[in-house]
Structures are given as C-alpha cells and as structure tokens.
Amino acid sequence: MNSTPFELDTPHGQMKAQMLVGITQSERDLISERVKSGLAAAKARGKRLDCQPGQRPESDKLAPKVIKAVSEGRSFRWIARDLGFSKNTALDVIKRYRQAG
Numbered sequence: 001m002n003s004t005p006f007e008l009d010t011p012h013g014q015m016k017a018q019m020l021v022g023i024t025q026s027e028r029d030l031i032s033e034r035v036k037s038g039l040a041a042a043k044a045r046g047k048r049l050d051c052q053p054g055q056r057p058e059s060d061k062l063a064p065k066v067i068k069a070v071s072e073g074r075s076f077r078w079i080a081r082d083l084g085f086s087k088n089t090a091l092d093v094i095k096r097y098r099q100a101g
Helices: 011-044 057-071 076-083 087-100
Strands: none
Touching (some): 057 076, 076 087
C-alpha cells in the first residue's frame, strides 16, 4: 500500500505534487514577508531585537555553583551537563566573574 495520497508516477499525481509544492513555497514566502515586516515595524518603534546585556537570570542564579565547580577543577563541559546549559554559558559566567573581581 502506498503511503502518499496520490500516485506520483502518473501525470495527474505529478501535477498534484507540483501544485502542493507551489502552495507550500508561496506560504513560506508569505511567512517570511510577515516576519520581516514585523521586525522592521519593531525596529521603527525603537525596539532592540538582540539579546539585552545583563539579562542572564538563569546563568546568574547558577553562577556560584559554576564558580565552585571550576575551583574544584571540573571541566566546563561537565559543569554544563550537570547544571543543564551549554559549556559556553559556563565559560561566560567565569569570564564575568573574573572581570568583576
């Protein structure tokens, strides 16, 4: 039994497939256009669209654990796996700690 709703080896089936591809491509283009329009409108209103500096509630909350684990000689990869975030986040916590102190 064929899993597609129509036969792709017939001319009618190929036509249906091409129509579906055209519709999905058109929908993707519309979504992209709406996203770009929304981003442009937000930028025009003065919104910053990048990551805001100083907004790190999760990593700041876990910073003492990261610092303690580094002082115990743990690797950033181990710390990240243990605490549930990326090794780069653990590295950023240590960089901020060293800059502040």
